[in-house]
Amino acid sequence: MPEITLREALKLGLREALDCDDRVFIMGEDIGLFQGSYAVTSGFLDDYGPDRIKDTPISESAIVGCGVGAAAAGLKPIVEIMTINFMLLAMDQIVNHAAKLRYMSDGQLEVPLVIRTVTGGGGQLGATHSQSFEGWFASVPGLYVAAPSDPYDALGLLRTAIDDNNPIIFAEHAKLYQVRGEVPDEYYSIPLGKAKIKRAGSDVTLVAYSRAVHTALEAAGLLSEKGVEAEVIDLRTLRPLDMNTVLESVRNTGRAVVIEEGWKTGGFAGELVSRIQEEAFDDLDGPVGRVCGLDVPAPYSGRLESKVFPEPQGVVNEIERLYGL
Amino acid sequence: MKVPANLGKEEAIGLYEQMLLIRRFEEQSDRLYKSGKIKGFCHLYIGQEAIAVGAISSLRPDDYIITHYRDHGHALARGMDPKVVMSELMGKVTGSSRGLGGSMHLFDVEKRFMGGHAIVGGQLPLATGLAMAIKHKKDDQIVLCFFGDGAVNEGEFHESMNLASMWGLPVLFFLENNLYGMGTHVDFTRSGGREIYTSADAYGIPATQVDGMDVLAVQEVTRQAIQRIRTGEGPVFVEAMCYRFRGHSVQDPMFYRDKEEVKKWEARDPINIFEQMMINDGILESEDIQEVAKCVGQAVSEAVDFADGSDEPGFEAIDQNIYS
Numbered sequence: 229m230p231e232i233t234l235r236e237a238l239k240l241g242l243r244e245a246l247d248c249d250d251r252v253f254i255m256g257e258d259i260g261l262f263q264g265s266y267a268v269t270s271g272f273l274d275d276y277g278p279d280r281i282k283d284t285p286i287s288e289s290a291i292v293g294c295g296v297g298a299a300a301a302g303l304k305p306i307v308e309i310m311t312i313n314f315m316l317l318a319m320d321q322i323v324n325h326a327a328k329l330r331y332m333s334d335g336q337l338e339v340p341l342v343i344r345t346v347t348g349g350g351g352q353l354g355a356t357h358s359q360s361f362e363g364w365f366a367s368v369p370g371l372y373v374a375a376p377s378d379p380y381d382a383l384g385l386l387r388t389a390i391d392d393n394n395p396i397i398f399a400e401h402a403k404l405y406q407v408r409g410e411v412p413d414e415y416y417s418i419p420l421g422k423a424k425i426k427r428a429g430s431d432v433t434l435v436a437y438s439r440a441v442h443t444a445l446e447a448a449g450l451l452s453e454k455g456v457e458a459e460v461i462d463l464r465t466l467r468p469l470d471m472n473t474v475l476e477s478v479r480n481t482g483r484a485v486v487i488e489e490g491w492k493t494g495g496f497a498g499e500l501v502s503r504i505q506e507e508a509f510d511d512l513d514g515p516v517g518r519v520c521g522l523d524v525p526a527p528y529s530g531r532l533e534s535k536v537f538p539e540p541q542g543v544v545n546e547i548e549r550l551y552g553l
Numbered sequence: 554m555k556v557p558a559n560l561g562k563e564e565a566i567g568l569y570e571q572m573l574l575i576r577r578f579e580e581q582s583d584r585l586y587k588s589g590k591i592k593g594f595c596h597l598y599i600g601q602e603a604i605a606v607g608a609i610s611s612l613r614p615d616d617y618i619i620t621h622y623r624d625h626g627h628a629l630a631r632g633m634d635p636k637v638v639m640s641e642l643m644g645k646v647t648g649s650s651r652g653l654g655g656s657m658h659l660f661d662v663e664k665r666f667m668g669g670h671a672i673v674g675g676q677l678p679l680a681t682g683l684a685m686a687i688k689h690k691k692d693d694q695i696v697l698c699f700f701g702d703g704a705v706n707e708g709e710f711h712e713s714m715n716l717a718s719m720w721g722l723p724v725l726f727f728l729e730n731n732l733y734g735m736g737t738h739v740d741f742t743r744s745g746g747r748e749i750y751t752s753a754d755a756y757g758i759p760a761t762q763v764d765g766m767d768v769l770a771v772q773e774v775t776r777q778a779i780q781r782i783r784t785g786e787g788p789v790f791v792e793a794m795c796y797r798f799r800g801h802s803v804q805d806p807m808f809y810r811d812k813e814e815v816k817k818w819e820a821r822d823p824i825n826i827f828e829q830m831m832i833n834d835g836i837l838e839s840e841d842i843q844e845v846a847k848c849v850g851q852a853v854s855e856a857v858d859f860a861d862g863s864d865e866p867g868f869e870a871i872d873q874n875i876y877s
Contacts, residue, residue, distance in 0.1 A: 334654065
């Protein structure tokens with residue numbers, strides 16, 4: 229199997245959709261002439277032309293709303309919002325419109341819309357450009373949320389997202405575009421709401437998504453040196469959420485720690501902890517832990533920023549604190 | 554406006570009947586709200602009938618309409634069954650969305666009625682998307698997008714005007730300026746003066762103002778706008794000056810405006826104006842007026858009976874249409 233980067237996997241998926249379906253078009257800020265601020269759509273304008281690759285003004289609300297309207301009228305728009313921080317300017321269209329039209333019209337309208345965006349911190353971009361809001365969107369009925377951690381999942385989930393008839397937030401972590409992985413030449417897709425066990429283990433379950441999966445895998449390596457075998461679960465999608473895979477693992481290990489890059493207070497990790505203790509309380513050997521982003525606006529200083537996001541050693545320390553392992 | 558020479562009796566009856574249907578339907582909605590059969594928010598269209606009827610009667614069946622939350626009038630003018638609309642207002646299973654949407658969220662996608670939308674300004678970006686789909690498919694429909702004077706101070710208004718103009722999208726931006734955003738007069742919300750249509754200049758969109766109490770004037774302006782849009786020349790902006798005879802919603806005690814102002818506008822009641830014009834010009838006779846009133850009264854009464862006699866939705870509806 230060929231090994232490609234996550235960026236290349238996304239390009240493959242987008243090109244495939246543009247090639248196969250005339251209803252598909254991509255719209256967003258600087259996706260065309262500028263070649264995409266994270267270079268995912270580089271070369272697309274030349275190959276598909278300005279009717280399919282539409283550069284937009286910096287008008288996030290109109291971009292998303294235009295996508296919702298076009299979807300409601302039978303197209304399959306793929307909208308790019310440059311980073312998840314800018315999604316705040318389009319919250320009305322995402323939450324009040326994309327997520328609600330189907331329900332409020334009792335199924336008369338469908339919104340087959342993919343909103344691709346870039347999430348996460350770690351690039352010393354400061355407080356306004358380092359946030360992770362995918363958990364917020366996952367709390368909204370009517371939206372789906374995907375957050376892949378490797379090229380295989382990125383392509384498999386993107387294919388499903390584009391085929392699906394519901395609005396989906398597709399959150400790509402800024403630090404994962406260069407991650408390499410094997411992607412088969414044969415067609416495959418990954419259903420929404422199916423988590424993946426990235427590493428088997430019987431002592432503790434680590435639950436994560438997006439970049440935190442890599443943090444969890446590194447932590448599992450450190451734990452293994454101590455004789456502790458961690459099972460690492462990649463949620464892949466936050467909504468729908470595959471609790472079965474998580475609970476099955478927790479019932480086996482008796483211990484669970486959730487790792488999330490977003491803030492601890494009100495974060496998606498808290499939701500997972502609640503569900504685990506609600507459904508598997510009798511199988512737990514201790515409290516369910518969280519290793520999350522520090523509850524601060526992300527500082528610019530690299531020295532300070534290095535303390536903000538979850539690190540493998542932090543996961544190891546938390547497991548020792550909670551379970552004495 | 555002068556009555557056009559080619560206005561036939563049948564067409565005149567059609568316009569009159571639609572306006573009167575909206576008026577009587579809304580008066581009934583008011584009563585039903587006060588008797589507790591309609592709940593939530595209920596925004597009446599009384600006083601603005603000439604706009605929905607004049608504009609929507611100028612459309613083709615395959616054109617799109619998208620509007621704000623004061624949407625009963627637009628829905629009826631588009632030909633939605635009063636029974637179905639009233640059932641939705643009463644939250645019944647026979648409503649347009651089985652009672653899931655309510656008064657502010659009426660939809661009839663078969664009639665290309667793409668919804669009442671209840672977040673001020675939220676329908677404007679959606680209108681650009683509908684228009685973009687038309688252009689993408691190389692079709693020649695247009696999108697008629699209604700909004701109020703409250704919406705023009707939202708960013709979504711300006712973002713959408715810019716996008717539509719830049720991409721030459723087939724949208725008719727139709728402002729119903731009833732002078733009040735809830736209880737605040739445009740004099741306190743708009744820096745550029747009352748003539749809001751001039752703001753379209755900033756986006757290179759041709760714009761005009763029309764008397765929103767005159768159904769024939771509204772119809773004529775809309776027809777001209779549509780003609781231009783359909784030839785692919787991009788969006789047009791129309792501002793119709795009008796007045797909401799009732800409060801913002803049924804519960805509004807209207808502390809913010811004096812009765813004299815209301816009376817002054819009521820003297821320009823769009824239905825009375827049209828009726829007088831038709832009789833003076835000999836197009837309609839008082840028997841025609843009585844006949845229409847009878848038909849409309851019956852239709853509204855049947856709608857109420859139908860809705861009242863319908864069941865509430867079963868609990869299975871609660872989560873059936875969140876996802877496809």
